[in-house]
Amino acid sequence: MTARPGRVVTLTLNPALDLTVRADGWQRGQVNAGQDLHQTAGGKGVNVASILADWSRAAQGDTLGVTATGLLGRDNAAPFEALLRDKGVTDAFVRVNGATRVGIKLVDGAAQETTDLNLPGLSATPATLAELDAVLTRLGADADVVVLAGSLPPGVPADHYATLTAGLRRAGVFVALDTSGPALNAALAAPVLPDLIKPNIHELETALGRPLTGDAEILAAARTLLDRGARTVAVSQGERGALIVTAAGAVFARPPRVTVVSTVGAGDAMVAGLISAHLDGLDPAAAARRATAFSAGTITLLGPHLPAPADLNALSAQVEVTTA
Numbered sequence: 001m002t003a004r005p006g007r008v009v010t011l012t013l014n015p016a017l018d019l020t021v022r023a024d025g026w027q028r029g030q031v032n033a034g035q036d037l038h039q040t041a042g043g044k045g046v047n048v049a050s051i052l053a054d055w056s057r058a059a060q061g062d063t064l065g066v067t068a069t070g071l072l073g074r075d076n077a078a079p080f081e082a083l084l085r086d087k088g089v090t091d092a093f094v095r096v097n098g099a100t101r102v103g104i105k106l107v108d109g110a111a112q113e114t115t116d117l118n119l120p121g122l123s124a125t126p127a128t129l130a131e132l133d134a135v136l137t138r139l140g141a142d143a144d145v146v147v148l149a150g151s152l153p154p155g156v157p158a159d160h161y162a163t164l165t166a167g168l169r170r171a172g173v174f175v176a177l178d179t180s181g182p183a184l185n186a187a188l189a190a191p192v193l194p195d196l197i198k199p200n201i202h203e204l205e206t207a208l209g210r211p212l213t214g215d216a217e218i219l220a221a222a223r224t225l226l227d228r229g230a231r232t233v234a235v236s237q238g239e240r241g242a243l244i245v246t247a248a249g250a251v252f253a254r255p256p257r258v259t260v261v262s263t264v265g266a267g268d269a270m271v272a273g274l275i276s277a278h279l280d281g282l283d284p285a286a287a288a289r290r291a292t293a294f295s296a297g298t299i300t301l302l303g304p305h306l307p308a309p310a311d312l313n314a315l316s317a318q319v320e321v322t323t324a
C-alpha cells in the first residue's frame with residue numbers, strides 16, 4: 001500500500017449525528033425491543049474525510065492532507081470535533097446556531113438490513129453560506145480534490161453544487177459529487193459536470209426519471225455522463241456491487257460477503273476509495289477493487305472507519321472485478 005500525497009477537501013453542508021439503533025427482527029408498526037444504541041458523527045463529507053484519513057495513516061504515513069468543511073451546529077459539535085481531531089482531519093467547519101440534525105439508522109442484525117431516516121437539517125442563512133463560500137474558495141485554491149457530499153439543508157438552492165462544480169473545475173480542481181434528489185438533478189443538468197459522480201442506482205434512476213433495468217442500460221446512462229464531461233461515474237448497487245465507468249474502460253466490482261454491522265457509510269467509503277485511487281493514478285479495475293474493499297470494510301464497523309490494513313488487504317483480494 002503506497003500512494004502519492006494529495007490535498008483533499010470535503011464539503012458537508014448537512015452533516016448528521018447518526019444514531020444507530022440495533023433492533024434485530026424489528027417490525028414496522030409494532031412494539032419492538034432494541035439491543036443497543038450508538039451515536040457517531042456522520043454526514044457524507046465527514047465520513048469521506050474520516051475514511052481517507054484512516055487510509056492515509058495506514059497506507060502512507062499521513063501523506064494525504066484532509067480538511068473537512070461545511071456547516072456545523074454549535075449545540076452538538078463535540079462528537080464531530082472529536083472525530084476530526086482523532087483522525088487528524090483539519091476542522092474547517094463554519095459553526096452555526098442550533099444543533100446538527102440527528103440521522104436515525106435502524107439496524108436489523110439478523111436480517112443484515114439497515115433502514116435510514118435522514119432529516120432535513122438546520123436551515124442555512126445567506127450570511128453563513130457567504131462565510132462558508134469564502135472558506136471553500138480559500139481551501140479550494142490549495143486542493144487537489146474537493147468532495148461535494150450529501151443533501152442540501154433548507155435554505156440552500158438546488159443548483160448550489162452545480163455552481164460550485166463549475167467554479168472549482170474552472171480552477172483546475174478535481175471535483176467529486178455524491179448527492180441525491182434535486183441537488184443531483186441540478187448537478188446533472190448543468191453544463192459542467194463533476195469529475196467523479198457516485199450515485200447509487202436509486203439516486204441515478206430518480207435523477208434520470210426512469211428505471212434502469214439491466215447492466216446495459218446502467219452502462220449506457222453512465223456513458224452519457226462521461227460524454228458530457230464526467231471522468232468517472234460509479235453506480236453503486238448495494239451488496240450486488242458497483243459499476244465503475246471511465247474513458248479508460250468500464251468494470252463491475254462485486255464485494256465479498258461480509259458480516260454487516262451497519263451499511264451506513266458504504267457509499268461514502270466507496271467515494272473515499274475512488275478518490276484515493278484517482279490520486280494514485282490507478283486504472284479502473286484497481287480503483288474499483290480498492291473502492292469496493294473500502295465499502296465492504298467500512299460496513300463491518302460502526303461509524304466511518306476503515307478496518308486494519310491486513311483486513312483491508314484481505315477484502316481487496318476477495319473483490320471480483322470483471323469487464324463490463
Ligand SMILES: Nc1ncnc2c1ncn2[C@@H]1O[C@H](COP(=O)(O)OP(=O)(O)O)[C@@H](O)[C@H]1O
Pocket residue numbers: 199200201236237238239240241242254255256257258260263265266267268270292295296299
Ligand atoms: N451488504 C453488503 N455487503 C457487501 N458490500 C456491500 C453491502 N452493501 C453495500 N456494499 C458495498 O458498498 C457499496 C456502496 O453501497 P450502496 O448501498 O450502493 O451505496 P450508498 O450507501 O451510497 O447507497 C456497494 O457498491 C458495495 O460494494
Ligand SMILES: O=P(O)(O)OC[C@H]1O[C@](O)(COP(=O)(O)O)[C@@H](O)[C@@H]1O
Pocket residue numbers: 014016018041042043044045047103118119149150151152180263264265266267268269
Ligand atoms: O446528506 P444525506 O443524503 O441526507 O445523507 C446523510 C446520511 O448519509 C450518511 O453519510 C451515510 O451515507 P451512505 O450510507 O450513503 O454512505 C450518514 O452518515 C448520514 O446520516
